[in-house]
Amino acid sequence: MKTTIDPGTADRFKARAAEEGLLDVAYTSADSPFGPLLLAKTRRGLVRVGLPNQDSDELLVDLADRVSPRVLEAPKELDEVRRELDLYFEGKLDRFDLPLDWRLSGGFRQRVLRAINRIPYGQTRSYTEMARKAGNERAVRAAGSACGSNPIPLVVPCHRVLRTSGALGGYGGGLPMKQGLLELEGVLDEKHGA
Amino acid sequence: MTPLPPFQTVLDEHSAAVMGILRGAVGRDGAEDCFQETFLAALRAYPKLEDASNLRGWLLTIAHRKAIDHHRARGRQPIPVAEVPEVAVENGMPDLDQGVWAAVGALPPKQRAAVALRYGSDLPHAEIAAALGCSPEAARRSLHEGLKRLRKELG
Numbered sequence: 001m002k003t004t005i006d007p008g009t010a011d012r013f014k015a016r017a018a019e020e021g022l023l024d025v026a027y028t029s030a031d032s033p034f035g036p037l038l039l040a041k042t043r044r045g046l047v048r049v050g051l052p053n054q055d056s057d058e059l060l061v062d063l064a065d066r067v068s069p070r071v072l073e074a075p076k077e078l079d080e081v082r083r084e085l086d087l088y089f090e091g092k093l094d095r096f097d098l099p100l101d102w103r104l105s106g107g108f109r110q111r112v113l114r115a116i117n118r119i120p121y122g123q124t125r126s127y128t129e130m131a132r133k134a135g136n137e138r139a140v141r142a143a144g145s146a147c148g149s150n151p152i153p154l155v156v157p158c159h160r161v162l163r164t165s166g167a168l169g170g171y172g173g174g175l176p177m178k179q180g181l182l183e184l185e186g187v188l189d190e191k192h193g194a
Numbered sequence: 195m196t197p198l199p200p201f202q203t204v205l206d207e208h209s210a211a212v213m214g215i216l217r218g219a220v221g222r223d224g225a226e227d228c229f230q231e232t233f234l235a236a237l238r239a240y241p242k243l244e245d246a247s248n249l250r251g252w253l254l255t256i257a258h259r260k261a262i263d264h265h266r267a268r269g270r271q272p273i274p275v276a277e278v279p280e281v282a283v284e285n286g287m288p289d290l291d292q293g294v295w296a297a298v299g300a301l302p303p304k305q306r307a308a309v310a311l312r313y314g315s316d317l318p319h320a321e322i323a324a325a326l327g328c329s330p331e332a333a334r335r336s337l338h339e340g341l342k343r344l345r346k347e348l349g
Binding site (some may be wrong): 010 | 197198199200201202203205209213226229233236237238240241289317
């Protein structure tokens with residue numbers, strides 16, 4: 001005999017879990033022009049953005065391991081994040097105003113990512129400049145790998161970091177996405193970056 | 195040590211089984227509250243759980259305790275049923291809401307849980323034992339006693 005549960009039952013459970021401070025990681029998926037995103041936040045703020053080419057199940061297992069196993073799908077908790085991202089993709093928002101949880105990156109990497117977080121909309125910087133801002137100009141490769149490991153892409157705009165030559169460099173979501181984001185921000189015309 | 199999966203996975207995989215035994219143990223109305231209490235207690239304890247190899251058994255143990263709490267709180271005693279309505283049976287099992295489950299709900303707690311776990315959630319004896327925190331023999335005995343009593347009551 002198969003018993004099913006009413007979706008309202010699961011919703012009530014999650015609401016009570018949040019009330020009692022037991023919802024350590026809330027996540028949802030969200031549409032974007034590039035494909036579905038995974039959004040996850042803690043009580044401190046947005047902790048993880050999964051890009052369309054990344055495996056959501058793996059990201060959730062990783063969050064359970066590195067943040068807390070109290071991981072629940074709770075779309076309402078991420079309403080504001082989704083709203084700002086929607087506006088951004090429509091070209092109507094040039095600065096995110098979201099609390100961020102930096103705990104998934106430490107040390108030099110976090111310093112690089114915090115520097116990246118200050119690059120204004122529609123502008124780009126080089127990996128070398130980011131290394132210098134983070135306190136070690138010669139650590140250009142480490143700065144590049146900090147970008148590559150950015151747990152909060154899009155919101156922390158690692159897509160605004162390019163090679164000194166102006167070449168696109170790399171992107172966790174794939175180069176077409178990086179190019180698409182830079183076109184959206186008016187940095188690149190559609191022919192650039194090939 | 196098996197790593198703990200995201201709690202959402204636990205909820206997705208086991209909520210139906212937990213709801214199934216709770217409906218058998220406390221009835222449809224009480225089951226909703228017991229379900230909430232069960233999963234909140236589980237979520238509270240989850241990060242400290244050391245063995246993730248039998249999450250279902252762990253949840254059913256909690257559910258069983260919540261069902262007992264529910265009965266204690268209501269001070270309910272098994273109620274003998276004067277008349278048992280005849281019910282149509284499909285696939286050898288009656289619907290949850292019908293007379294048989296009312297009679298199951300009136301069994302003493304251990305027997306009720308054993309019957310609900312075996313027939314409501316289709317668990318093997320070893321998992322029933324894990325859920326009840328007793329030996330497989332004791333689980334088998336509770337199940338046997340429960341069934342004997344049901345046969346007598348339902349004639």
